[in-house]
Amino acid sequence: MTVLVFCEVLDGKLKKASREALSIGRKLAEAAGADLAAFATDRAAADDAGRYGAKKLYVADAGAYNTETYTAAMQAAITASSASIVLLGGTSNGRDLAPRLAARLDAGVASDVDRLEWTGGKLRARRPVYSGKAFATVEISSSPAIATTRINAFPAEESGGGAAEVVEVSASSDSKTKVVETKISEGDELSIVEADIIVSGGRGLKEGANFSIIRDLAHAIGGAVGASRATVDAGWIDHQHQVGQTGRVVSPNLYVAAGVSGAIQHLAGMSSSKHIVAINKDPEAPIFRIADLGVVGDLFTIIPALTEEVKKAKAH
């Protein structure tokens, strides 16, 4: 029996989502008395995969991500490894691939899970529903059982293993789609999905140009820029930054909300953040109900002061 983890490589290293998926995969493998294996399309993953506990790395020479060729390659790796649990980090590609693979194998899949356990011979997963207003625990009866893991929900922990043994699997190049261009977003802005720290701006910023003070703080702190739905709908900032029910659900270590009142849809998208700081001039703003540290005051004076203070702290 094998737990197989779909891994993605960026600049020669495993993506954070892949390291997290391997780490929880190792725990499941221990509980189920199974082996941990990884899949990648790059042999460079062997060292990293081994470091996170994978004994074998199944490699398909499938090039850059393509739904159909990767589905075929993962199917080959699942067969070759007799995998009964398949995990994918919840990246764009992981989320694109998991349902396609599940339909091909007539398998059950749970998306965006933040807890996983092997119990009574079945995979149990907890996942946020209604953007985190509730949590569903689901049981997957099929083999393989498939899950995509929520980024930041499982700590990445090395096991100290040596390089994984590379096993080649075949890859077909048949696909009805082709990527003709990849455009990197302007600036080198961090994605809110992967960030450990998010600084979000809301309607309290009064106009789009004022997002610059949010960006300055995010930059000083090393975090991503988030936004409320109102600011996105007003065209102040791109929707990739939107946190909440029609944006992304995030759970960073630190979430700073400035001028965000805290509509129910926004709270649903960020309330599982581990530490929440809110700055708002309205002492009755709903965001204060979930903030660990609330500051009642003017964001236009507090945020720049905070940026300076963060820079000082970082310089030490």
Next chain:
Amino acid sequence: MNSVVCIAQVPDTETRIKIGGDGRHIDDTGIKYIVSPYDEYALEEAIRLKEKQGGDVTVLAFGPDRVQQALRESLARGATKALHVKGESADADSLGIAKVLAAAIKTVPHDLVFFGKQGVGTDNSLVGPMVAEILGYPQVNVVTHLEVADGKVTAHREIEGAEEIIEASMPAVITAQKGMNEPRYASLKGIMAAKKITIDSKSVSDLGLADSDIVNQRVTVVSLELPPEKSGGRKIDGADPAAAAKEIVRYMKEEAKAL
């Protein structure tokens, strides 16, 4: 150019979720249902294609009778046909729903099949790609821009920190992301016209499927719980920005260990 748009009917995003008596479903007493917000972008895109290139836009939904309201709203916005597959979708897993939709899509002429990138609420983001796999079609997920010409689609797919421009043959499955377009509201004329359109209705068995194909086959909800109530922490006065900034940095360093 014929499109099918799959519509999920979901609780209004304003809804305060309560857990039902069985501990596995939400309590739907008093819930207002809406068309899942991402499906509005999918529908709008299909209607724009029809306006440019002709053809039909068929809206398709699986579920109890209440989903007819979502189909009716979609017709009022500009869809030309509607198909309701009657059945209890609450206990179906995503693949079960995908099997029903795929079978229904086969009964309707189509070049493109649209979904929202996720059903708001269950938040699975699974059904669109599953339907693509069942039908053997290419998929482009989380699309922010679409062009259709010369028998193929060119779609912009949003990924972390970048955008991929993907070409796909047709028929294809497209899942819509916010920003793809600005969905229109239904006009009075549209609402009146929609009333004249008959919603076609089929059962799961009409599609050659049995309940056992769709209900609790692979994924079962064991329990549904509300998150622990957060009580809110300390609130401080920010009248002195420098002092407030110092306190926030202390919190970030000592408690959040983020600096």
